[in-house]
Amino acid sequence: MGEEPHTVDPDHMDEIISGVERSGKVTPPGHPAYDFKPETDLIFDKKQPLPGHANGMSFSAFDHEGRLLLKRIYYSIGGGFVVTDTELEAMKAQKKTASSDRVPYPFASARQMLDMSRGAGLTIAQMKRANELTKMSAEELDAGLDRIWAAMKNCIDRGLKVDGIMPGGLKVKRRARDIHDKLNAEWRSNRLNPLLANDWLSVYAMAVNEENAGGGRVVTAPTNGAAGVIPATIRYFLHFHEDATEEDVRNFLLTAAAVGGIIKHNASISGAEVGCQGEVGSAAAMAAAGLASVLGGSPEQIENAAEIALEHHLGMTCDPIAGLVQVPCIERNALGAVKAVTAASLAIKGDGTHFVPLDACIETMRQTGNDMSEKYKETSTGGLAVNVVEC
Ligand code: SF4
Structure with missing residues (x-):
């Protein structure tokens, strides 16, 4: 919905979420409205962990015929950091080679x-x-x-x-x-x-x-x-x-x-x-x-x-x-x-x-x-x- 963690009004968040639940749509700024029904489109699969980290979430966007248009994987790696799977791989590689910051x-x-x-x-x-x-x-x-x-x-x-x-x-x-x-x-x-x-x-x-x-x-x-x-x-x-x-x-x-x-x-x-x-x-x-x-x-x-x-x-x-x-x-x-x-x-x-x-x-x-x-x-x-x- 275009909100940022550090600026969203905490007193307003429940309203934003119930608005999505009621309408079945998300409307990110600069985009058209997309279908999104939290009760069916959010799947908490507790059995199959994603490969990069235990705290992962995969987002997939489909068109009306059910064709996959876009897929992104994000990991919450602790310390407030949320990174994509590609960023995570880059970080792991960097950790292996990097010496301390200057x-x-x-x-x-x-x-x-x-x-x-x-x-x-x-x-x-x-x-x-x-x-x-x-x-x-x-x-x-x-x-x-x-x-x-x-x-x-x-x-x-x-x-x-x-x-x-x-x-x-x-x-x-x-x-x-x-x-x-x-x-x-x-x-x-x-x-x-x-x-x-x-x-x-x-x-x-x-x-x-x-x-x-x-x-x-x-x-x-x-x-x-x-x-x-x-x-x-x-x-x-x-x-x-x-x-x-x-x-x-x-x-x-x-x-x-x-x-x-x-x-x-x-x-x-x-x-x-x-x-x-x-x-x-x-x-x-x-x-x-x-x-x-x-x-x-x-x-x-x-x-x-x-x-x-x-x-x-x-x-x-x-x-x-x-x-x-x-x-x-x-x-x-x-x-x-x-x-x-x-x-x-x-x-x-x-x-x-x-x-x-x-x-x-x-x-x-x-x-x-x-x-x-x-x-x-x-x-x-x-x-x-x-x-x-x-x-
Ligand atoms: S606070 Fe401790 S028990 Fe709770 S989720 Fe974090 S690590 Fe696990």
Whole structure:
């Protein structure tokens, strides 16, 4: 319908889709109206995966005699990237031959990141900023970071306002709004709640993942399924730290991106490749690193925070019930955010020295993912997905 993910009005999306359902037509700008009936023309073939990646979609256009006019295959490869089959092949070939980009701090592992940070006397966020500035101006970078945080914040706000049943047939109720109302009442009553921070973290993460499940706009961070952990941790930080600044949010995102890049480079951020440890586990490691950085952590403490968060997601499978990113995904993001904050807090209280290096933890995740049965990699053929009766 000519809409773009970053500009479509989330409050208008349901109307657009029901318009297509009612009329049986799609009308992309600059094109005539095409016949399209979602109930028969969208075929969810869960049995035959496409060759390039587990998350694939094939689009075919036919004329009125049923002759195939055009066919395109697209893959959603994680991290918000959607590519055609040809682009995917080119990317795979490039990955085999490419050396690192020409950036001033080309760290490909946590070890290198720490060595470069020590050598240059820069924080992780400062090195990441310097790398990004090879591709854009400082103004563009800050504007981009601010746009990301604004989209995350709007997503939380919308998720806290909307209630009802999420689409897909599982009839799972949205809970963030109700929990938020209760937390607000409690906040006003001044009653001591020993789980206060956990409750706020959880409700923020759930708001985002309910938006994701409802087809709303989220920031892939690092994926849609794990999109709640980083926004919840930033919002928690702003909520409980009155002196937090805009610059803190930018540094949080830059540090989180540095850690996410290392994980993606050496293992995976895709549930279809390594299970949920790669999605919520990576998100928690990124959030823990970001939070440790804005709490004043040293590069070693930041690396420690990421490692603690990732280590305690190792082995976690991907088993969404009915293939919908709802159960266990929504609560899993809440718990991922709680682990991220706990990991940052533990790391900040230490001196940065620790037993398991982040690189070893990432390599463990990669190996565990390789050994994991396909049943637990976003196929919904194992785990909770087969042990809970859908009704
Ligand atoms: S269970 Fe699977 S779909 Fe759900 S958040 Fe984890 S990786 Fe994503």
